[in-house]
Amino acid sequence: MLMPTPDSRVIARRADIATALRRMLPADSVIDAEDARRAYECDALTAYRQSPMLVVLPRSTEEVSLILAYCHGEGIKVVPRGAGTSLSGGALPLADGVLLGLGKFNRILDIDFANRCVTAQPGVTNLAITQAVAGAGFYYAPDPSSQIACSIGGNVAENSGGVHCLKYGLTTNNLLGVEMVLMNGEVVRLGGKHFDSGGYDLMGIVTGSEGLLGVITEVIVRILAKPPHARALLLGFDANETAGACVAAIIADGIIPAGMEMMDRPAIHAAEDFVHAGYPRDVAALLIVELDGTLAEVDELVGKVEAIARQSGAVSVRSSTSEAERARFWAGRKAAFPAVGRISPDYFCMDGTIPRKKLSEVLTRMAEMAARYGLRVANVFHAGDGNLHPLILYDANRPGDLEKAEAFGADILKLCVAVGGVLTGEHGVGVEKRDLMGTMFSDVDLDQQLRLKCAFDPGGLLNPGKVFPVLHRCAEMGRVHIQRGVTRFPELPRF
Amino acid sequence: MGKLIKPRDAKETAEAIAWAAADKVALELIGAGTKRDLGRPVAADHVLDLSALAGVRDYEPAELVLTAGTGTKIAEIESMLTAANQELAFEPPDWGPIWGAEAGEATLGGIIACNLSGPRRIKAGAARDHLLGVAAVSGRGEIFKAGGRVVKNVTGYDLCKLLAGSYGTLAALTEVSVKVLPRPEKLRSVLVFGLNAEKAVAAMAAALNSPNDVSGAAYLPRPIAAVTGVARVVDPGTSVVALRVEGTEASALARNDALRELLGPFGPIEELHGMNSSRFWRGIRDATHFVAGENTIWRISVPPAEGARVALAIADSLEAYFYLDWGGGLIWLSAPERSDGGAKIIHAAIAGCGGHATLIRASAAVREAVPVFEPQAPALAALSRRVKEAFDPLHILNPGRMYADR
Ligand SMILES: Cc1cc2nc3c(=O)[nH]c(=O)nc-3n(C[C@H](O)[C@H](O)[C@H](O)COP(=O)(O)OP(=O)(O)OC[C@H]3O[C@@H](n4cnc5c(N)ncnc54)[C@H](O)[C@@H]3O)c2cc1C
Ligand SMILES: Cc1cc2nc3c(=O)[nH]c(=O)nc-3n(C[C@H](O)[C@H](O)[C@H](O)COP(=O)(O)OP(=O)(O)OC[C@H]3O[C@@H](n4cnc5c(N)ncnc54)[C@H](O)[C@@H]3O)c2cc1C
Numbered sequence: 001m002l003m004p005t006p007d008s009r010v011i012a013r014r015a016d017i018a019t020a021l022r023r024m025l026p027a028d029s030v031i032d033a034e035d036a037r038r039a040y041e042c043d044a045l046t047a048y049r050q051s052p053m054l055v056v057l058p059r060s061t062e063e064v065s066l067i068l069a070y071c072h073g074e075g076i077k078v079v080p081r082g083a084g085t086s087l088s089g090g091a092l093p094l095a096d097g098v099l100l101g102l103g104k105f106n107r108i109l110d111i112d113f114a115n116r117c118v119t120a121q122p123g124v125t126n127l128a129i130t131q132a133v134a135g136a137g138f139y140y141a142p143d144p145s146s147q148i149a150c151s152i153g154g155n156v157a158e159n160s161g162g163v164h165c166l167k168y169g170l171t172t173n174n175l176l177g178v179e180m181v182l183m184n185g186e187v188v189r190l191g192g193k194h195f196d197s198g199g200y201d202l203m204g205i206v207t208g209s210e211g212l213l214g215v216i217t218e219v220i221v222r223i224l225a226k227p228p229h230a231r232a233l234l235l236g237f238d239a240n241e242t243a244g245a246c247v248a249a250i251i252a253d254g255i256i257p258a259g260m261e262m263m264d265r266p267a268i269h270a271a272e273d274f275v276h277a278g279y280p281r282d283v284a285a286l287l288i289v290e291l292d293g294t295l296a297e298v299d300e301l302v303g304k305v306e307a308i309a310r311q312s313g314a315v316s317v318r319s320s321t322s323e324a325e326r327a328r329f330w331a332g333r334k335a336a337f338p339a340v341g342r343i344s345p346d347y348f349c350m351d352g353t354i355p356r357k358k359l360s361e362v363l364t365r366m367a368e369m370a371a372r373y374g375l376r377v378a379n380v381f382h383a384g385d386g387n388l389h390p391l392i393l394y395d396a397n398r399p400g401d402l403e404k405a406e407a408f409g410a411d412i413l414k415l416c417v418a419v420g421g422v423l424t425g426e427h428g429v430g431v432e433k434r435d436l437m438g439t440m441f442s443d444v445d446l447d448q449q450l451r452l453k454c455a456f457d458p459g460g461l462l463n464p465g466k467v468f469p470v471l472h473r474c475a476e477m478g479r480v481h482i483q484r485g486v487t488r489f490p491e492l493p494r495f
Numbered sequence: 496m497g498k499l500i501k502p503r504d505a506k507e508t509a510e511a512i513a514w515a516a517a518d519k520v521a522l523e524l525i526g527a528g529t530k531r532d533l534g535r536p537v538a539a540d541h542v543l544d545l546s547a548l549a550g551v552r553d554y555e556p557a558e559l560v561l562t563a564g565t566g567t568k569i570a571e572i573e574s575m576l577t578a579a580n581q582e583l584a585f586e587p588p589d590w591g592p593i594w595g596a597e598a599g600e601a602t603l604g605g606i607i608a609c610n611l612s613g614p615r616r617i618k619a620g621a622a623r624d625h626l627l628g629v630a631a632v633s634g635r636g637e638i639f640k641a642g643g644r645v646v647k648n649v650t651g652y653d654l655c656k657l658l659a660g661s662y663g664t665l666a667a668l669t670e671v672s673v674k675v676l677p678r679p680e681k682l683r684s685v686l687v688f689g690l691n692a693e694k695a696v697a698a699m700a701a702a703l704n705s706p707n708d709v710s711g712a713a714y715l716p717r718p719i720a721a722v723t724g725v726a727r728v729v730d731p732g733t734s735v736v737a738l739r740v741e742g743t744e745a746s747a748l749a750r751n752d753a754l755r756e757l758l759g760p761f762g763p764i765e766e767l768h769g770m771n772s773s774r775f776w777r778g779i780r781d782a783t784h785f786v787a788g789e790n791t792i793w794r795i796s797v798p799p800a801e802g803a804r805v806a807l808a809i810a811d812s813l814e815a816y817f818y819l820d821w822g823g824g825l826i827w828l829s830a831p832e833r834s835d836g837g838a839k840i841i842h843a844a845i846a847g848c849g850g851h852a853t854l855i856r857a858s859a860a861v862r863e864a865v866p867v868f869e870p871q872a873p874a875l876a877a878l879s880r881r882v883k884e885a886f887d888p889l890h891i892l893n894p895g896r897m898y899a900d901r
Contacts, residue, residue, distance in 0.1 A: 114800035137706070139747030159649045172653065173624050186874040193798035195824055196610065197660060198623055198851025198869030199897065200879050204623060204656020208649045240803040252557040254580060293708065294753070297746030353645040355558050387647045425647035437536055440650055441640075448548075448639045448886070451651045455881035467651065480516065480635055480888050 001089075003429055003465045006096035010076055014053055017076065017098070021056055024066040029104075031055035039097050043086040044146075047348070047402060047431055052079065061179060061187060061217040068215065069185025071098060077469040078183070081120065082154030083147045086347050088430025090158065090210045090466055100215060102153050108132050109218070115193045115224055117176055122153020122216045126160075129221065133443040135161060141168035143427070145334065153216045159208030159486050161426035163259040163290075163333075166384035168224070169204030170426065172207040177220035180206060180213075183457040193220060205452065210428050211463040225381040227292035230258065231302050232329040235309045236283035236316035240264060243285035244359035246312035247383045250289065251356065253308060255301055258292040260384030261333050264363065267340065267378040267391070271332035274339035279332050280316050287383065288333055290326075336380040337391070344376070344393035346402075350409050352416030353387045353425035360413040364388060366412055373408045375401075387425035388416065414439050426482050429467045437469050446470075451477050501544040504780025505630060505638055505669040507897055509639035511543055512667060513636025521891045524663035526566055526602035530593035530609060532898040534662055535867050536859045546587060548669050552646075555582055559646050560627060562672040565604025572603060574674055584676040585625050586613025588780045589734050589816035593792065593856055598781075604668050604728075610660030613780035614711035614739070617703070617821050623659035625674045631658060631666035644672045659883070663893040664901070665886035679741035682765040683751040686712070686728065687736040687758050692716065692803035695736045696823040698761040700800065702738045702820045703758055707750040711739030713779050714803075714821040719818045720729070722784050725775045727767060737767070739776060781822055782855075785829040791836050793855045808844045813837045834857070838865035868897050 001365065010017075018032045031037055033055050042049040048459045058064045071078050077097035084091050086323035093099045103123035113119070118129050118140070126147040129140040143162035144150055150160065156178060161170045161452045168174070177191030190203035196204065206213050237243040243262055250257065250317060263271065263279075272279045289310075291301040302319050309317050320326035332339070340347055354362050363379065370377040381389040390412055397495060413433060414422050417440050437446060446468065453460070454474035500522075502508040514524050523539035525531060526546055549566035556579040563572060569587050573837035576582050587606040589598050609628075611712035612621035619835075628642030657666060661840035687698055695714035702709050713736070720728050720735045728735050738758070740750040755764050767775055778784060785792050796807050802823025812818045815837070830837050836857045845852060854862060871879060876898070883901045884888070890901065 020578065053830075073687050089729075112800075113704060115798045138704075159653065161647055165647065169620065169624065169706070170647065170649075172656065173620050182874070182878070186878075188878060190875075194796045194850040195616060195821060196623075196796055196851075198667075198796075198853070199871055200882055201610065201623060201656045201876070202875075202878065203650050203884065204659075207656070208653050213652075213842045225704055227708075228706045248557050248655035251559065254680075256677065270572070290624065294706075294746050294749045296749040297743055300743055300745050353643075353647045355555075355645060357555075357558065382647070385647045386645055391765045420643075421645055422643045422651045425645070426649055428649055429651065437651065444637050445639045445641065446651075448633060448637070449641075449654065451880065451885035452652055452654070452657075455878065455885045477886075478888065 001427070003050070003094065006094065006187050010096040011053060018054055021054065022071060023065065024070065025056060025063055029057045029059070031057070040081065040093055040101065043084040043089060043091040045087055045089040045430065048089050048092050048395065048431060050093050050095055052099035053096055054100050055099045057101045057104050061181060064100070064181045064215050064217055065185045067100060068181055069182055070457065072184045073463060075459065076459065078466055079463050080215050082148050082151030082157070083125065084426060085150040085154065085394045086158065086430060087351070088253060088424070088428040090428050090430040092431055095464065097259045102151065105153070105217065110120045112193065117193050117220050118223055119218065119220045120152050121221055123151050125153055126150050126152055129473060133223050137226050139226050140221055140223055142171050142176055145337065145370055147153035152219050152221065156210065156216050156219055157211050158428045159426070160388070161382070163261060163382065165255050166260055166382065167258045172204065174222050175203065175207060176222055177326060178203055178206060178216050179218035181217055183214070183459065183462045191220065210430060225333055229298045230290055230292040230296045230326060231298050231319045233289045233302060233305055233309070233325045234318045235287040235289065235314045236280045237287070237313065238283060238315050240285045241360035242313040243287055246287060246309055246314065247359065247414055248356050249312050250305055252359055253304065255304060257289050257384060258259070259290040261288045262286065262381055263333065263336065263378070264379040266376060267336055267380045270339040270343050270378060271336050274329050274342055275335045276330035277328055280373045283315060288329055300465040333380065340378050340391045340393065345395045345397065347394065348392045348405050350388065350390045350392065350412050351424045351427040352413050353385065354416050354419050354421035354423055356386045358419040359383065359386065362388065362415060365415060369408060369411055373404050375405060386421065414421045431466055434467060435469050443482070447477060454478065460482060497712065498541045499544055501547050503547050505632065508548070508667050508669055509543065509632045509636050509638050512632050512634065515518050515541070515636065515652070515891050516636050516889055519889060519891070521894050521895065522891055524607035524667050527568070527600040529594065529596040529600050530605055530709050532594045533609065533855060535862050535899065536895070537549065537893050538895045539893070542674040543667065545667060546602060551575060551669045552670065558634055559675050560672055562644065563603055564670055565607070565668045568608060569601045569603055569604045571597040574747060577678070580678050581675045582678045583625065583673065584619040585622050586615045586616060586780055587611060588613050588623065590781060592786045593782060602670060607659050607671055608663050608668060614713060614776055614820050617712065618710045620710070623656050623750065624673060624679050626655040626659050627674055628672040629655055629668055632646055633666045634889060634892045642672070646674055646776040646853065662896050664883060665892065667892065679747070681744040681747035682739070682741050682772045683747050684737045684772045685754040685758060686765040686767060688731045688763045688765070688769040688808045689733040690736055690762055692807055694761065695734065695819070696800065698736050698758055699738065699822040701757060702754055705754050707740060708742070709738050710741050711737065712739050714823070716818065718816055719784050723769065723775060723778050727765060727771055728775060738817055759900060782827050785827065789832060790829040791832055791861070793837070793841060793852055794855050795826040795828060795841065795845060795850065795852040797824060797845055798814055798848055801848040802826055805844050809841055812840045814893045832842040834862045836865050841869065859889055
């Protein structure tokens, strides 16, 4: 993984920069001791590590603004970091960059039931928002599996999803407002407690911008009344194809479940060995389908899904009859990542999305690739929206394994794009998929995205080296090269 | 003399815009042209008519996605979706008649470019939430794409969100992919009669805060209820709150009953069945009640709990009619003509709570003189201008449509 060449002149000024930052922040908010800095050397994509030049931990929007304005003036790179659970290396530090951690932004500022929204600082965890409103019967819908740890600011930066996104949408569909500091230190507020934007939907592009457009310092999210009932079905299939066909049949019947997850045999076994959820071991694929709503609706839909599953050739069909049983059905799925962690020293989690109709084709071809690379792969994924999570198992201590795993991962993502899908459904491009952007986008497409980056951060100082494979100078990008003599135009039909 | 340029495909669209860029002449982008008078008057030399970029290119009901040229009429798409028991869940409104155009003419591109949505906004989101992918031509005359044809996609910046609601000032959209969803099987609306605006917002909040998955929450004061054309709403001769539930038959009926019980303490309760409900909500969606006459029309988005207060304050000062949608979060306002369209009073009323006002209908002179879109703080205005220039550096696409200086 090639990162932008560190600027040795900036690194040489490390002590001076620390001193300058200490003038703006309390002393303990600037970390420059080497061992303390090393705690930030990676996010959840642990294959890539780099100690940051300095770490700052501001507590207020004003402090963030001062830090960014200073770094902007001095030409110093800044990498924002929430909880560091990114799976794509979005929060990977730079050797010549300041790591700006938002861990001290940990307060919920306002719970507003009349407007059904919560205002929180960006370092608040995803789950803490739901916990703060659960007593009143509400919840925050997007639920990444990392929700006990990941920050709401990180969720906005990655446009994170989760199991319930099939019915309730991603972060972007549940976000009402943000406060953000631009690289030049200016503070802008986008959205609020109302719907839609009065001008350009800048909140829409900031969401999922992976820390490249601004530092988010406040977030307003919608909360929803918790559905009164939920039931889950555990459906076993003797082939991935039939499980995939069942997913398509459920959607085709007009049912949008609250969640529809799939696990393949290696994942089922790993999960079962770990948490003993009672999953059948003799099936090739499991579907967990959750339906929520009023009692009447849930019971009706459970009946419909059972029938569709049987028609699709399910070999085992179980429907939860109690909350305890529903929780058991989910236990294995929820523990799937750590379960896979137990059977392999290291794994990469890929994140492509494909059209649902390609599920079985892609799973089959992935198994062929696994055999070719001599690596194991386990699949636990959001089947309802075609968002795959192949876990590639490898051993970083075995020479050549990491490179093989990277190449295998790249092949999987290229396959996703080739069948009409995309590189990443919810984990972000980061450094991990950066060099594959060209498989999905032309140079013109990428240049247009980079010009947008220039509108926010013309110096390219905010989180450089992420998302985009090649960086151009903004001045160069902005030039308009008009080809004179484009004279075909007069021949166009006119009225 | 301005020309009317009507490209037949993306390539011709790019050629036309590249030509305009080379000659530094400005273009007004139109689909069917129904919403030409929505926004500030555009200072353009020629008209770029995108209505020939029409036709559904790909529709896979099982994938819940439809790809079409932006000139395709919404009506055509809806009849195709209805045949497969699906719909555009954001309820694209049919606003043409507001400006004197025919109903049923609006194009997909126009709806997306203006990021419009109907009463179901509160549950299903706006057009922007259903836009999965775009192909477009920038003000540089370059064809680019963003997004894809799958629902979950975070690859690169989400340009779809930005282009939705950019009113043709950033790029000419040539083809879009939108998410489609199953059509609910049953529709019911619970009515509560005789409430004032404050009580109405409280009743709507009670419904929206209950787990009954309400997909529409509107309040019509007496004069508006009287012109809905739905006898069960008109006949009681008073104001009405309406709460909509949709879904499978068992579910919709159960939630209808739960809401009747929940809202009983607020006032007399009735219900609207399928046919009546669809007529009632179409009126809310399209502001049908405000179409007749020449009144100035505003659409104001505020925090829902502030809806009554803001609406009453404005209606009082401007002698305006209003009704509320989105649980109080959307104020539709119809006021007698004034030289400033009422802008000062409206902006002052929402300043305290946050939100934005859009001037939907007024004379060109008024739209030229007052902010049609919410005025922005300096840092945000400067950023928006840089964003505009990132797509349209020469300001040749719909210049002035959103703001006088861009
Ligand atoms: C076990 C596990 C399970 C996971 N499951 C899911 C899942 O189900 N769905 C899913 O979508 N993701 C999942 N993730 C990925 C990850 O949790 C999400 O991407 C999460 O949103 C990252 O949040 P964070 O606070 O940890 O951000 P970080 O990892 O700290 O940062 C992520 C990116 O956001 C930027 N950033 C962070 N905070 C800010 C801010 N305030 N302002 C500007 N930029 C900022 C960073 O620069 C970086 O680019 C999982 C991760 C793990 C480890
Ligand atoms: C004893 C009695 C009491 C009645 N009380 C009421 C009352 O309180 N309120 C009232 O309004 N009517 C009432 N009616 C009238 C009656 O309900 C209507 O005539 C209706 O057509 C009956 O059909 P339904 O209930 O099955 O409605 P639905 O089947 O729900 O709807 C009928 C039609 O509405 C349209 N429709 C349904 N769902 C949708 C949708 N999601 N989107 C778009 N269009 C849709 C369709 O064209 C459908 O065929 C009553 C009638 C009787 C006999």
